[in-house]
Amino acid sequence: MTCQSPIVVALDYPTIEQATAMAKRLDPALCRVKVGKELFTKVGPAILDQLHTLGFDVFLDLKFHDIPNTVAAAVSVAAKEGVWMVNVHASGGRRMMEASANALSAIQDNKTLLIAVTVLTSMDQSDLLEVGIDLTPQEHVMRLAALAKQSGMDGVVCSAQESSMLAQKLGSDFVLVTPGIRPVGAEQGDQKRIMTPTEAMSAGSHYLVMGRPITRAQDPIQALMSANNELGVVI
Numbered sequence: 574m575t576c577q578s579p580i581v582v583a584l585d586y587p588t589i590e591q592a593t594a595m596a597k598r599l600d601p602a603l604c605r606v607k608v609g610k611e612l613f614t615k616v617g618p619a620i621l622d623q624l625h626t627l628g629f630d631v632f633l634d635l636k637f638h639d640i641p642n643t644v645a646a647a648v649s650v651a652a653k654e655g656v657w658m659v660n661v662h663a664s665g666g667r668r669m670m671e672a673s674a675n676a677l678s679a680i681q682d683n684k685t686l687l688i689a690v691t692v693l694t695s696m697d698q699s700d701l702l703e704v705g706i707d708l709t710p711q712e713h714v715m716r717l718a719a720l721a722k723q724s725g726m727d728g729v730v731c732s733a734q735e736s737s738m739l740a741q742k743l744g745s746d747f748v749l750v751t752p753g754i755r756p757v758g759a760e761q762g763d764q765k766r767i768m769t770p771t772e773a774m775s776a777g778s779h780y781l782v783m784g785r786p787i788t789r790a791q792d793p794i795q796a797l798m799s800a801n802n803e804l805g806v807v808i
């Protein structure tokens with residue numbers, strides 16, 4: 574069954590017990606889930622098996638960034654684990670992204686989406702300047718997303734603040750995955766480039782990554798349902 578909701582819940586937990594307990598309270602009809610560095614470093618591929626058994630589409634968010642041969646091999650392993658989506662850093666460059674796309678094309682009936690991270694949603698212009706990039710986040714996202722598309726990526730991770738620009742310049746089929754989603758009144762935390770769920774979907778985002786606003790809510794299921802209701806998702 575295909576999930577009708579664009580919401581991807583970030584299972585940012587330190588143990589398999591905590592992640593699985595939350596996943597069991599969620600519903601694959603109501604959201605997809607994301608496994609990031611903390612959980613995967615602790616648990617490894619066992620968490621993917623658990624989440625697949627529970628029926629979830631899984632985004633493996635390890636943001637690979639290394640030489641082309643290494644990253645291509647890593648995304649290939651991820652795809653063979655059956656994940657719905659995997660990602661690399663666009664700043665790893667054209668050859669790294671092309672090698673990764675080629676590695677997935679070589680897998681028979683590959684269904685895993687390959688996405689490139691542009692500029693982290695926790696960064697603003699001053700953060701970019703400190704790492705030697707004298708561009709606005711919008712300009713740098715545009716440059717990296719165009720390169721990602723030319724290099725065979727299915728889409729990018731960006732902030733929803735860049736979604737309308739990217740949809741307009743790169744087409745509505747290019748998948749836009751947007752973290753930094755904050756319902757009205759939610760704590761911003763370390764995120765700098767944020768939008769509400771409704772704003773993000775109106776801007777052209779395809780998938781909305783939500784971690785703390787759901788997982789740290791007093792009632793996580795209610796928080797997820799309320800975001801789905803806000804978006805008019807009918808299950």
Ligand SMILES: O=c1ccn([C@@H]2O[C@H](COP(=O)(O)O)[C@@H](O)[C@H]2O)c(=O)[nH]1
Nearest residue numbers: 583609692693694752753782783784785
């Ligand atoms: O640019 C990026 C790329 C990835 N993330 C990840 O998304 C979630 C967001 O969690 P919140 O608790 O909703 O802030 C988290 O797992 C990040 O690693 C991102 O935030 N920005």
